[in-house]
Amino acid sequence: MSETICVDDLTFLVKRSSRRKTIGLTVERDASLVAHLPTDADIDEARKLIKTRLIWIHQKLSGHKGVGRETIFRQPEFVDGEGFYFLGKHFRLKLVDVNSDGPPTPTIRFEGDRLLFRRDQIKSGLKRIEEYYTRAANPYLNELVDRWKAIVRVNPNKYVQIMDLGFRWGSCSSNANLNFHWRTMQLPPQIIEYVVVHELVHLKYPDHSESFWSDVRRVMPSFAERKEWLSAKGGDL
Known part of the structure; x- marks a missing residue:
């Protein structure tokens, strides 16, 4: 039976090698997680290392196509009427143009039930x-x-x-x-x-x-x- 290490909702397959001197972690192309251990390494030491690198692990997972935020979070479109939430309240997107004659136009502002968003920022909307x-x-x-x-x-x-x-x-x-x-x-x-x-x-x-x-x-x-x-x-x- 294969050795595994579970930390929160993450499961690492353990691979041991007599040639390894240190513990290493990898996120594979299929988003599987592997802990590489020396033959006689303690599982608890690997678990401690995983806990210190959780942010790195999740950032790596989020970059895999079909894994992470793309399958968890809705991806909005930046078109008039699209819905956005802020502190649980629902707002409808309204695209606005830059007012060259008045004060600077903020990229994002809330007015009533509208989220006003600058039209010229659509390409970098989610950012x-x-x-x-x-x-x-x-x-x-x-x-x-x-x-x-x-x-x-x-x-x-x-x-x-x-x-x-x-x-x-x-x-x-x-x-x-x-x-x-x-x-x-x-x-x-x-x-x-x-x-x-x-x-x-x-x-x-x-x-x-x-x-x-x-x-x-x-x-x-x-x-x-x-x-x-x-x-x-x-x-x-």
């Missing part, structure tokens, strides 16, 4: 959305982490990181860094709270063990409903 949501996420998610960390009873690093995490909403590292996908800002506030609590509890329990879910339930008794909503609807926003 501009990512930049806007990332800027908004920094203060919002840092405030949430500050609010919930005492309840969870953990001490994460002072500032969270916002980035493209492929198909994951959040991640944490063994040195108490918290990372969140910029797309988290599409979610309703109560679902964002669940994502934050989930990652904070991971600072105590790195896997999805019974102890992990028990602590999530202690902190957020309604977590199951939020978890189900995220699984069913999160990728459609």
Whole structure:
């Protein structure tokens, strides 16, 4: 039976070799994950290495065609009437032209139920959305982490990181860094709270063990409903 290492929702096939002196990780072309170990290496050492490299792993996975965000997240079109979500609220896209006679026209702004987007930025539309949501996420998610960390009873690093995490909403590292996908800002506030609590509890329990879910339930008794909503609807926003 093949050796495997499971970390969160990732499964690595273990390949041992007498010629290897160090532990290595690869993301194969088919998006399979492999941990390359010396013959006598301890599985726990490989597991520790994987936990320190989660961001790199998920970024590699997100770059594979048919894997990651392309199959999880809806890819919007930048045409009039397209739907976008911000903090759970639905907005319709309206393309606008640059006003050369007036003040500078921002690439993105919200007015009522409309997301106004500069027509000349369509080719880089998703990148501009990512930049806007990332800027908004920094203060919002840092405030949430500050609010919930005492309840969870953990001490994460002072500032969270916002980035493209492929198909994951959040991640944490063994040195108490918290990372969140910029797309988290599409979610309703109560679902964002669940994502934050989930990652904070991971600072105590790195896997999805019974102890992990028990602590999530202690902190957020309604977590199951939020978890189900995220699984069913999160990728459609």
